[in-house]
Amino acid sequence: MTADVEMKEVQAFSNSVSSAGVPSTLQHMKEIASLIESGAQAKEVRRIVRAVRLTMMLRRKLRAPLVAAFLGYVLTPASEVFAKLSSYLPKDGDHDMDVDTAASAVQGPAKHSIPELEIYCYLLVLIFLIDQKRYNEAKACSSASIARLRNMNRRTVDVIAARLYFYYSFTYELTNSLAEIRGTLLALHRMATLRHDELGQETLLNLLLRNYLHYNLYDQAEKLRSKAPRFEAHSNQQFCRYLLYLGKIRTIQLEYTDAKESLLQAARKAPVAARGFRIQCNKWAVIIRLLLGEIPERTVFMQKGMKKALTPYFELTNAVRIGDLELFRTVADKYSGTFSSDRTRNLIVRLRHNVIRTGLRNISISYSRISLADVARKLRLDSENPVADAESIVAKAIRDGAIDATIDHANGWMVSKETGDVYSTNEPQIAFNSRIAFCLNMHNEAVRALRFPPNSNKEKESEEKRRERQQQEQELAKHIAEEDDDF
Numbered sequence: 001m002t003a004d005v006e007m008k009e010v011q012a013f014s015n016s017v018s019s020a021g022v023p024s025t026l027q028h029m030k031e032i033a034s035l036i037e038s039g040a041q042a043k044e045v046r047r048i049v050r051a052v053r054l055t056m057m058l059r060r061k062l063r064a065p066l067v068a069a070f071l072g073y074v075l076t077p078a079s080e081v082f083a084k085l086s087s088y089l090p091k092d093g094d095h096d097m098d099v100d101t102a103a104s105a106v107q108g109p110a111k112h113s114i115p116e117l118e119i120y121c122y123l124l125v126l127i128f129l130i131d132q133k134r135y136n137e138a139k140a141c142s143s144a145s146i147a148r149l150r151n152m153n154r155r156t157v158d159v160i161a162a163r164l165y166f167y168y169s170f171t172y173e174l175t176n177s178l179a180e181i182r183g184t185l186l187a188l189h190r191m192a193t194l195r196h197d198e199l200g201q202e203t204l205l206n207l208l209l210r211n212y213l214h215y216n217l218y219d220q221a222e223k224l225r226s227k228a229p230r231f232e233a234h235s236n237q238q239f240c241r242y243l244l245y246l247g248k249i250r251t252i253q254l255e256y257t258d259a260k261e262s263l264l265q266a267a268r269k270a271p272v273a274a275r276g277f278r279i280q281c282n283k284w285a286v287i288i289r290l291l292l293g294e295i296p297e298r299t300v301f302m303q304k305g306m307k308k309a310l311t312p313y314f315e316l317t318n319a320v321r322i323g324d325l326e327l328f329r330t331v332a333d334k335y336s337g338t339f340s341s342d343r344t345r346n347l348i349v350r351l352r353h354n355v356i357r358t359g360l361r362n363i364s365i366s367y368s369r370i371s372l373a374d375v376a377r378k379l380r381l382d383s384e385n386p387v388a389d390a391e392s393i394v395a396k397a398i399r400d401g402a403i404d405a406t407i408d409h410a411n412g413w414m415v416s417k418e419t420g421d422v423y424s425t426n427e428p429q430i431a432f433n434s435r436i437a438f439c440l441n442m443h444n445e446a447v448r449a450l451r452f453p454p455n456s457n458k459e460k461e462s463e464e465k466r467r468e469r470q471q472q473e474q475e476l477a478k479h480i481a482e483e484d485d486d487f
Helices: 003-018 022-042 045-057 064-074 080-086 093-104 115-131 135-149 155-174 178-194 198-214 218-227 236-252 256-269 275-291 311-322 325-334 336-341 345-366 372-379 386-400 427-448 456-486
Strands: 369-371 405-408 413-416
Touching: 022 045, 022 064, 022 115, 045 115, 045 155, 064 080, 064 115, 080 115, 080 135, 115 135, 115 155, 135 155, 155 178, 155 198, 178 198, 198 218, 198 236, 218 236, 236 256, 236 275, 256 275, 275 311, 275 345, 311 325, 311 345, 325 336, 325 345, 336 345, 345 372, 345 386, 345 413, 369 372, 372 386, 372 413, 386 405
Parallel strands: none
Antiparallel strands: 369 413, 405 413
16 A cells, blocks of 8 residues: 555544544544554554554544443453553543443454554553543553563564553653663663564664653763664654754764754654654754854744744844843843753853854954953953953954954054955855755755555566466477477
């Protein structure tokens, strides 16, 4: 089945779900169960991927009676799994009455549950508990599902298992206990590596990186990332998360150029619906570009749905662009809570030197000669000896090549040299070369990301042609043998 046909099926399913009631939603859940069962029997992972995608469309319509009725349909009522999952659902009287009503709408006897359906039931109950904000029950349910997954080694379970890994870490993050599962995640990653579960490896590696970064353990995160197995990405979402975590690690390690490329690529590859993820990527990318001495375009802050969230970083960029140290302090104090929650406060502290350097560059362009006392006053240095500090700042900027000037120590002046023609240097060529390299890199990534569904018709045609060729060769050999006998 091609991707276009699959997209049409998903769209038709979503339309029917939006106009359906409780019995209709339950019927759709039964269809998803049959899709998982057929995919497990035929060993087709694509069907199970489609079933998980369709489940996310039904997520908002999940209610306790629906989940209970579905468990009664899929699982054996006397089984241990049914009793365990049912214990996590609410036991109110109204809900019990609804369960009976929904259960009466189910036609046909309960099926014999296969491992894929059993793990899917864990996933369904876990999603329901998280949406209902029953985090303690969700935590217990996720732990039980992980314990059950340890005893399964089936490739058709890997897709559902990857989702369970994510929600397992998410429930512990919601309860502020991520450190408790770090050893379990490492053991699961080792198990997924031994079983060649590449999707599970991607998911678990991202969860471990998130776990380490949550507690600011950047060195351990880099050691794990550098020693983890490398393979081609199977999930675009997981690859985007990996790029975000890699960008954060590179930023802390002062590798700003690599961090900028990773974060911009993550923001570009992320789905349009993942607004929060793209906002986070843009926040870190803005700060890294400021640390590199670049000023982001205004359109970055005016993207649809991001203007309000990026307002603190827009004002921060304006302060850095002007080179006003006092305005920079005001913005940093005004949005200190936002920067702390975004975990970017330590990076913003690094920007103080960039603000001073930008202000000094503007002064050197505006004045051919200016006293160091006026430089200190314009930079708004609040130290005990501002003139001495201004002299050291100017000297360092001259040494780094930020400004083209000299210091007259006898008179206490900064003498700027005449500004040359930038087009007589190699800077335009370097900028043009970097843009070409970026476009070529993006083209190569797009080519590598192309995926084509397996065409079974061609394989069947090739087998039929091979059989016809063998048959013709046998007839020809038989005919030649008969001619030899006649002679």
